[in-house]
Amino acid sequence: MAVITIREALNQAMREEMRRDEGVFLMGEEVAAYQGAYKVSKGLLEEFGDKRVVDSPITELGFAGLGVGAAMVGLRPIIEFMTFNFSILATDQIINSAAKMRYMSGGQFKIPIVFRGPNGSAFQVSSQHSQALESWYAHFPGLKVVMPSTPADAKGLLKSAIRDDDPVVFLEQERMYGNKGEVPDGEDFLVPLGVADVKREGTDCTVVARSMTVPLALKAAEELEKQGVSVEVVDPRTIRPLDIETIVNSVKKTNRLVIAEESHAFCGVGAEISAQVMEHAFDYLDAPVKRLSGADAPMPYAKNLERLALPDVERIVKAVREVSYLD
């Protein structure tokens, strides 16, 4: 197994799938000549040419819709948003076209498209460039929503997303592109959609984390181990469809649940997980579910405020201790 970054893992996934299937193409702002704003598409133009690696104008609604139309007649587009903040301009095409085409045509069309790019906070880019939008997209039947947290998951899930016959919103994290990890060798390595992963086993408290909060939860678990608390970290990896069974099984074992997320709490994925755990494992809970979410405020620019707006290791430790009635 090679140790690579998430950036390289995503690059490998696209490269391998483009070699495998002539119908796969990548379109987005700065994906070709500039090699990607975050260099995720490095070298792809050189290998596949400008027919399959396409620099688009800054026209998110337009090229998102173009991708859906191309998918309707058999291509498998990968549409990159330079960041998911800009996908807000394209939501009409993602939600009203991609998510609903199959249903409202009575099953006549499949829409094999991936919308991908960085989601969530970056470093001091303020309110309009630091938004975690997974609860928006996860809200809609017809979409699948994926959030990898490791290089292996990033590669295996992206390959599965590209091969999938439905629209997949694939949410990366700008802060995490440089994170390293082991990735299994071989072009057949896939991670299935809709399967959660227990990133660390434990017995006293479950922490459900996704994307950026997974490494934070794992660090918090190390810290808590020193304090005599055994934490299980569950990463759903796919938000829709959600593998609630793995989460519920973990809660049945630990009887306590903390949900760590960088998105806002209100109407968020954490609220959904909390509700489902209540529905499926109410009698197993020894404490109310605790959500640790991004602050209920737009993202500030100032470094100190930005730090306060996001979950961190220290606050995850505190939350686990709280639901364990240790403080």
Added chain:
Amino acid sequence: MSELKVTPMRPRTESEGASAGAGVAEERDARDRIDPAELREEHEQRHQEQLKQIGGVDRDTLLKMLYQMVLIRRFEEKSAESYTLGKIGGFCHLYIGQEAVAVGCLSALRPDDYVFTSYRDHGHALVMGTSPDEVMAELFGKIGGCSKGKGGSMHLFDADKHFLGGHGIVGGQIPLATGTAYATKYKGTDQATLVFFGEAAVNQGAFHESLNMAQLWKLPCIYICENNQYGMGTSLKRAMSISDVSQKAVGYGMASEFVDGMDVLAVRAATERALERARKEYLPSLLEIRTYRFMGHSMSDPGHYRTRAEIEKYQERDPVKVFGDNLREKGVLDDAGLKEIEERVRAEVEHSVKFADESPEPAPEELFTDIYANPIKPGR
């Protein structure tokens, strides 16, 4: 370019456009004063133009086009009737008055070309070959409908016929069509994509973003603005700073034409020219086809924003009647022939209602089918 570019019906330029606010009503009233002599002259000019064109199209095609126009007209009349009977729910946008646009454009297509349109889609579906039975059953919300009763009036689809749908968000289908054109070029075929939309969609970003990409990347997409002059109840003049839609193409370096949408053969000829650009050079085109809907925006529209005189002016140029009369004048068709078409259409429309009435409602399980092509049961 079409000779029709200089006809009196060409839209006013921006300098003649309406001012905002209270002055709008008076200005509209002034525009609606119709000079009968001028009108007669204009009608005669159009009459002669269509007569000239009839000779250039083979008889079978002419008769098929008339049949399709009559089919749409009668089908839509039946739709209106069924709506008032409560058999059709929701929104129902009729195509009466605009028949020449769908029939003229689509008569020029090959079966392997692709077509998108907006929610005013009954006519396009019928011309693309979706059976009246399946269209009516869809309007009735029945399983025998072309979209299994899940789409309704605004979302008719027929993948086999390359009819890629009726789309409900104004302008939403325009980027989709651009993508289909991208895909056909990607695959190296000479298929074209046609996308229909109303003039109100021209104010959407989706229109402008699409035209830019299509010309930039040379995509074989034909953008067809069915300019019926009203976006719901708001006239073009009250909504567009430069109301000459065909001129929008200039900003993108795209070929465009202004076409008389009450003349089915003028529509066909303009589409043929656009198709040649698409097939031979992968070039897009914008056609502004001036038409008029004789009915309200939807079945629930009382239509207070238009004068009787204005509607009557266009009804005198009823595209179905004019085409039928002209075919008779040129001896392509006699009274018996026209009666035969009317009889055939009447039987088909009656049958469609019977079929739709008898088709079962979708089974309750259908609520949760067709959401995903690859449904995933989560967990290992």
